[in-house]
Amino acid sequence: MARHDIDVPTLVAAAREGSPRAVARLISLVEDASPKLREVMAALAPHAGNAHVIGLTGSPGVGKSTSTNALVAAFRARGQRVGVLAVDPSSPFSGGALLGDRVRMQDHALDPGVYIRSIASRGHLGGLSWATPQAIRVLDAAGFDIVLVETVGVGQSEVEIVGLADTTIVLLAPGMGDGIQAAKAGILEIGDVFVVNKADRDGADATVRDIRHMISLGDRTEPGLWRPPVLKTVASAGTGVDDVMEALDKHVRWMSDHEELTRRRTLRAANEIEAIVLAELRSRMGDLRGGQGIEGHAAQVVTGVTDPYAAADAVLADLT
């Protein structure tokens, strides 16, 4: 099938029958912002909404890949299919991924119940807010029971992940000053489950205490007051993973009991719609650049004939 001749219904059907190639193709269409995306999303819509979307975030070095690996194994042991999206923050300059050496979770490479994909987060189309929810939608509609979104906890992505996941796991490690850093980074507000990994190292208990203390100080406002558990793991040895799985189950039940799942998913969909609207408007704006459109107004601003607001009004009229 040539690239210019994509048969969307066939592709979606193949993805739903478990073809990793079809899933990969669909996510590539998302990454490439293909003109076919509209048709793809319409075809996926009736099938989405069944996956438990779990975000996993943390600073570099806390063991995200190892933890993802351990969780994938635990879900597989239950017979659940797992899709993993590893979101790489790309340099705005090189466009390249920082994480060339990331652990690729080789353990699951041959398991047809696991699909693993790295996607770039900082494209020109609005980063996490744009491509990631659509990639999640692909995996969800393709029938994965669990969609695990792993982001490097650097700056904005920690916050953005909240809008993406049903449940957010914040991963920490002892002795990295993570407690204080977490508080600074607003990470306390975004975690539904906190996990101190590498808990066989010195300082693990102190880190757990720090996080618990800070959680107790925060004013979280979820209905029915979900108290985020703070757990310990040694993901490389599989230790503590059962507790994390139990916490994830509890969080899903709590969300269902408090209509929180619907609230979060509606918020996520609203953000996704808004991102698409903005991308469309930017694209229309791009069409107005270069020729007589915006540059013509800009020239009048430079000579003082008009001001930027009046010019913006004129552009808005052209846009819409």
Place this chain on the structure above:
Amino acid sequence: MARHDIDVPTLVAAAREGSPRAVARLISLVEDASPKLREVMAALAPHAGNAHVIGLTGSPGVGKSTSTNALVAAFRARGQRVGVLAVDPSSPFSGGALLGDRVRMQDHALDPGVYIRSIASRGHLGGLSWATPQAIRVLDAAGFDIVLVETVGVGQSEVEIVGLADTTIVLLAPGMGDGIQAAKAGILEIGDVFVVNKADRDGADATVRDIRHMISLGDRTEPGLWRPPVLKTVASAGTGVDDVMEALDKHVRWMSDHEELTRRRTLRAANEIEAIVLAELRSRMGDLRGGQGIEGHAAQVVTGVTDPYAAADAVLADLT
């Protein structure tokens, strides 16, 4: 004059007569995204376009504040009025400025020919792209001959400054591995004048050589081939500042000779218009959030009744 009762023509006239309070008030209106901004910008438009807008950027520790201070003194010695905007990248979380300890250029505190203002760069309204050009416009229209925009060279702001300034000075220091970092950060493409400050330290000549070498490798495409000079200063002692002033003068002449000044200002105005258009569209979108607008569509996406693109179409129709 109460805050709800701003008389824009009086305020603009006072700013043009040299009142620092009026200038401060106008920039606060910009920072606050006041509803009066539209009227302010219309009143300023006929008076803008005379200032030489100079951007000064560099990594923390290279001596930006000291260099700004030295340049301000040099411009003042010529009798030129100088407005300084120090752009502080704010945390997306705290909203606060990182640079509480910045040197506030006390030397010029009592000089009525100098106006110094810190402004936040990372507000919700689009950072540098939104507030800074309007603050520049205020100082320009208020009659400052020179507007110096100092940004901390961290990530994106280095690149954004290019769209803001007529002339961009990139400041470096010896022995900070700045050469290689500069290349990585794309800083080589944005500098019109390179200054190695703290040139009394070891390694200054090597840094100059590195930068010259890298510039010679780059393919800069300015008409008439402006070759960015690489100068040395010890800003704290005033050494080399004359050379920088001469380079700034040369760059202005070169821009005038090659219609580059108009090209850059038109680009800047176009970016400013685009930022205002996007802010307006975001605001309209915000009005559609919360009620039955976007959330209503989002709920249908969650239940699979519709897909995000179809929902986005509906929102676009509501927006325009």
